[in-house]
Amino acid sequence: xxWNVDKCAERILLKDRSSLARAITLIESSKKQxxxxxxxxxAKLGNPxxxxxxxxxxxPPGVGKSSLIxxxxxxxxxxxxxxxVLSIDPSSxxxxxxxxxxxxxxxxxxxxxxAFIRPSPSGLHLGGTARSTQDTIQLLEAAGFDVIMIxxxxxxxxxxxxxxxxxxxxxxxxxxxGDDLQNIxxxxxxxxxxxxxxxxxxxTKELAENTYQDxxxxxxxxxxxxxxxxxxxxSSIEDKESIQTIAKAVWQHWxxxxxxxxxxxxxxLQQADYxxxxxxxxxKEHLLFDQNFVNQLNTCREQLKIGAISREExxxxxxxxxxxx
Amino acid sequence: xxWNVDKCAERILLKDRSSLARAITLIESSKKQxxxxxxxxxAKLGNPxxxxxxxxxxxPPGVGKSSLIxxxxxxxxxxxxxxxVLSIDPSSxxxxxxxxxxxxxxxxxxxxxxAFIRPSPSGLHLGGTARSTQDTIQLLEAAGFDVIMIxxxxxxxxxxxxxxxxxxxxxxxxxxxGDDLQNIxxxxxxxxxxxxxxxxxxxTKELAENTYQDxxxxxxxxxxxxxxxxxxxxSSIEDKESIQTIAKAVWQHWxxxxxxxxxxxxxxLQQADYxxxxxxxxxKEHLLFDQNFVNQLNTCREQLKIGAISREExxxxxxxxxxxx
Numbered sequence: 001x002x003w004n005v006d007k008c009a010e011r012i013l014l015k016d017r018s019s020l021a022r023a024i025t026l027i028e029s030s031k032k033q034x035x036x037x038x039x040x041x042x043a044k045l046g047n048p049x050x051x052x053x054x055x056x057x058x059x060p061p062g063v064g065k066s067s068l069i070x071x072x073x074x075x076x077x078x079x080x081x082x083x084x085v086l087s088i089d090p091s092s093x094x095x096x097x098x099x100x101x102x103x104x105x106x107x108x109x110x111x112x113x114x115a116f117i118r119p120s121p122s123g124l125h126l127g128g129t130a131r132s133t134q135d136t137i138q139l140l141e142a143a144g145f146d147v148i149m150i151x152x153x154x155x156x157x158x159x160x161x162x163x164x165x166x167x168x169x170x171x172x173x174x175x176x177x178g179d180d181l182q183n184i185x186x187x188x189x190x191x192x193x194x195x196x197x198x199x200x201x202x203x204t205k206e207l208a209e210n211t212y213q214d215x216x217x218x219x220x221x222x223x224x225x226x227x228x229x230x231x232x233x234x235s236s237i238e239d240k241e242s243i244q245t246i247a248k249a250v251w252q253h254w255x256x257x258x259x260x261x262x263x264x265x266x267x268x269l270q271q272a273d274y275x276x277x278x279x280x281x282x283x284k285e286h287l288l289f290d291q292n293f294v295n296q297l298n299t300c301r302e303q304l305k306i307g308a309i310s311r312e313e314x315x316x317x318x319x320x321x322x323x324x325x
Numbered sequence: 326x327x328w329n330v331d332k333c334a335e336r337i338l339l340k341d342r343s344s345l346a347r348a349i350t351l352i353e354s355s356k357k358q359x360x361x362x363x364x365x366x367x368a369k370l371g372n373p374x375x376x377x378x379x380x381x382x383x384x385p386p387g388v389g390k391s392s393l394i395x396x397x398x399x400x401x402x403x404x405x406x407x408x409x410v411l412s413i414d415p416s417s418x419x420x421x422x423x424x425x426x427x428x429x430x431x432x433x434x435x436x437x438x439x440a441f442i443r444p445s446p447s448g449l450h451l452g453g454t455a456r457s458t459q460d461t462i463q464l465l466e467a468a469g470f471d472v473i474m475i476x477x478x479x480x481x482x483x484x485x486x487x488x489x490x491x492x493x494x495x496x497x498x499x500x501x502x503g504d505d506l507q508n509i510x511x512x513x514x515x516x517x518x519x520x521x522x523x524x525x526x527x528x529t530k531e532l533a534e535n536t537y538q539d540x541x542x543x544x545x546x547x548x549x550x551x552x553x554x555x556x557x558x559x560s561s562i563e564d565k566e567s568i569q570t571i572a573k574a575v576w577q578h579w580x581x582x583x584x585x586x587x588x589x590x591x592x593x594l595q596q597a598d599y600x601x602x603x604x605x606x607x608x609k610e611h612l613l614f615d616q617n618f619v620n621q622l623n624t625c626r627e628q629l630k631i632g633a634i635s636r637e638e639x640x641x642x643x644x645x646x647x648x649x650x
Binding site: 275314 | 364589594596605609611626629631635640644
C-alpha cells in the first residue's frame with residue numbers, strides 16, 4: 001500500500017482535496033485495517049490549533065438547505081474564510097441510501113479553492129455515521145477550515161443530534177410552514193440559534209413574511225431578556241443582502257461564543273453526550289475486530305441454523321464467552 | 326407487586342386480553358426487573374404446542390394495510406380461526422413516535438372475541454422493538470392464536486426485516502405504482518409470497534388492473550416452473566370475494582408449508598439471522614444491568630464533561646474496564 005500517514009497528514013494541513021477525501025473514506029470505513037490507519041492519522045494531526053466554527057444546518061427536505069449553504073459558503077469565502085461542507089444523512093440506514101444529493105448541487109462553491117464539499121456517505125449504518133461524523137469534523141478542523149457547515153435532513157431525532165456536533169445551529173423553515181411549526185419538536189426550538197425562513201421572494205414572499213411573524217411570536221424565550229436571543233431571518237437566494245445579513249449574524253455570534261469559556265464547555269458536554277449515547281457501537285466494533293469472538297458468534301449462528309440451540313441459549317453462550325472472568 | 330407469573334401465564338393461555346396486553350408491555354420494557362419477569366413468563370409458557378401462521382404484511386403508507394388486515398382477519402374468524410395483529414414501526418426511532426395508527430382503525434376486528442390487536446409501541450428504540458417483536462410473537466403463538474398478522478410500514482430495510490419474522494409475507498401495492506414497482510427493492514420482490522394490488526374498485530379499478538398486469542409480467546421467477554409461485558391478487562375492501570380469495574390462498578400456502586420440513590428450517594434460519602444482526606443490542610442491555618459498569622460509564626461521562634479526558638481515552642478506559650482479563 002502506497003498510503004503514508006505522515007504524507008497524508010501534511011497534505012491535509014494544506015487542505016489538499018484528494019487527500020481529504022481519501023482520509024474521510026478511511027474514517028468512514030469499518031474495516032479493521034482502515035480504522036487503525038484512521039486513528040493514526042487523527043493522532044498525527046493532533047488537536048486543532050484553534051477552534052473553528054461548526055455550523056449545523058437542518059430543515060425538512062426541499063426547504064432549500066443546499067442553496068443556502070452554497071450562498072452562505074460563497075459569502076464566507078468573500079470574507080477570506082475557508083469553508084468545508086459535510087452532509088450527513090441519518091435516514092440512510094432506513095432508506096438504504098442517501099436522500100441528500102451530492103456536491104453537484106453546489107456548483108459555485110465546489111469551484112472555489114478555499115472550499116471542500118463532502119457529500120453524504122450512503123449505505124452506511126447509523127452507528128458508523130455517528131462515529132465517523134465526529135472524526136471527520138475533527139479532521140476538517142485540524143485541516144484548518146474556518147467554517148465547517150454540517151447539513152442534515154430534519155427528521156425527528158436527527159434534528160437533535162445535529163446539536164451534539166455543532167457550535168451553532170441554523171434551522172431552515174419552509175414559508176407557510178404554519179401548522180408544521182407546532183410540529184417542530186420543542187427540543188429543536190430550544191436548541192437552534194438561528195431560524196431562517198427560505199424562499200422569501202416571488203410568489204412565496206408574503207407567505208414567508210407571515211411565517212416569519214408567526215415564528216417571532218411563537219419562539220420561547222424571546223420575550224424574556226435572554227442574553228443569546230434566538231435570531232430569526234428571511235432569506236432569498238436571489239437577494240444577496242439577505243444572505244449577507246445571516247452570514248454576518250452567524251459570524252458575530254460565533255466570535256462572541258469563541259471569546260468565552262462557553263464554547264469549550266459546550267464542546268465538552270457534546271463529547272460526553274456522544275460518548276454516553278454511542279459507546280455500544282464502539283464496543284460492537286471492538287468485539288468484531290477479535291477473531292475469537294467472531295468465531296464464537298459464527299458457531300452460535302450455525303447452531304441456531306440447525307435448531308440445536310434456542311436464541312436465548314445462543315445469547316447466553318456468547319455473553320459467557322465474552323464477559324467470562 | 327400483585328403480578329404473578331403463573332397466573333398471568335394461565336390467563337394468557339385463555340387469550341385474556343388484558344393479561345396479553347400487560348405481558349407485552351412487560352416484554353417491551355427495558356427495565357431490568359421487567360426483563361426478568363418477561364423472561365420468566367416466556368419460559369413458563371414454553372414452546373407453543375404447534376406452529377401458528379406468522380403472516381407479515383407490508384406496503385407503503387396509505388396503501389390500505391389496516392383495511393386489508395381487518396378484512397382478512399374477519400375472514401379468518403369466520404373460519405373459526407383466532408387472530409392476533411401486531412403493528413411494528415421501524416421508523417419510530419427516527420420520527421420519535423408511531424406513524425401507524427392504533428386499534429381504532431380496525432373497529433370490526435377489535436370487537437371480535439377471537440381477535441387481539443396490539444398497536445405499535447411508540448417512542449421505543451429500534452433495538453428494543455426488534456428484540457421485543459420476536460418475544461411478542463413467541464407469546465402470541467404460545468397463547469394459541471391461529472393467525473398472527475404482523476403489520477409494518479414498508480421503508481427500505483424494514484421491508485426486509487419483516488421477512489425475518491414471518492412465515493409468509495404479503496406486499497400490498499398501490500394501484501398505479503408503475504414507476505414505484507421498479508423501486509421495490511429486489512430483495513422484497515424475491516422474498517414476498519403474495520402481492521396484492523389494493524383499491525381495485527371505483528375510480529382506481531382500471532389502474533389497479535394495469536398495475537396487476539405489470540406485476541404479473543415483471544415478477545422474477547414466475548415465468549419459470551417454480552414450485553411456490555408468487556401469487557398476485559387484486560383486492561377491494563368492498564368486494565368480499567376478493568378478500569376471500571386472498572385469505573384462502575394464504576391459508577393453503579400455510580398448510581402446505583407447515584406440512585413439510587421447510588417451515589422449521591425457515592424459522593431456524595430466521596432465528597440465526599436475528600441473533601447475528603442483533604446480538605449487540607443484548608450485550609448493551611446486559612452491560613447496562615450491571616451497576617459497576619454503569620458507574621464506570623458515568624465516571625467517564627463526567628470526566629469528559631470537564632474536559633479531563635478525550636473521547637478516545639474515555640472509550641479505551643471503558644473497554645479495558647469491561648473486557649479486562
